[in-house]
Amino acid sequence: MAVSDSVLRMTAAEDMCPQRLVLEHVTTRWGVLVLIALQERSYRFSELRRHVGRVSEKMLAQTLQTLERDGFVHRDAKPVIPPRVDYSLTALGEEAAGQVKALALWTDRRMAAVVEARKAYDETRTSS
């Protein structure tokens, strides 16, 4: 099957696997939350940090830089005093956010079933 072959070729070419990296960038804890936040509106750095919560300045800056380099986030530094930097999604970033949100929503919807499965699994292990 073409699709699966293509995904599996990534593995064969592990060290040169750019798809893998993109998948990782958009599915990190902060990558997911930043993409979903920016899907609603653009944010200034400090606003975004408050909105996402619990993320260090350094980690948020790194997440934004990675997403900017991948072409998902647009960084708009306004030449004003005090300096003002707005972050928003590019068209490609809107797509990425849509994909990731679909996955996050699915995770939310199915969480109860997963918790149930884990409980059953752990009980089997304990009783055997």
Add this chain to the structure above:
Amino acid sequence: MAVSDSVLRMTAAEDMCPQRLVLEHVTTRWGVLVLIALQERSYRFSELRRHVGRVSEKMLAQTLQTLERDGFVHRDAKPVIPPRVDYSLTALGEEAAGQVKALALWTDRRMAAVVEARKAYDETRTSS
């Protein structure tokens, strides 16, 4: 917005965030490849290892165990000699595989745009 709030609550409850863990399990390098392989058909361990490629026995066993515990993979140990263990997707696992494959396909489709964006980003950095 309900959805985003729900996703953001995960962050607030970082240590007790089961959604985050599920997202991580299905988007790891091997998690993605195992789910996509099992979407086609069931596999025996050694077959699956050859199919996925480059994965150590230990890592594949760990990936399968995690996916089994989450309720995505069914492990069928047949009482025969020599022992035979088949892995297949549960109904929940089919859903997970569908979600992850959609994301992997999107990554594949948009990879060229991402590579282009990275090149442009790196050039700006170098020239400034």
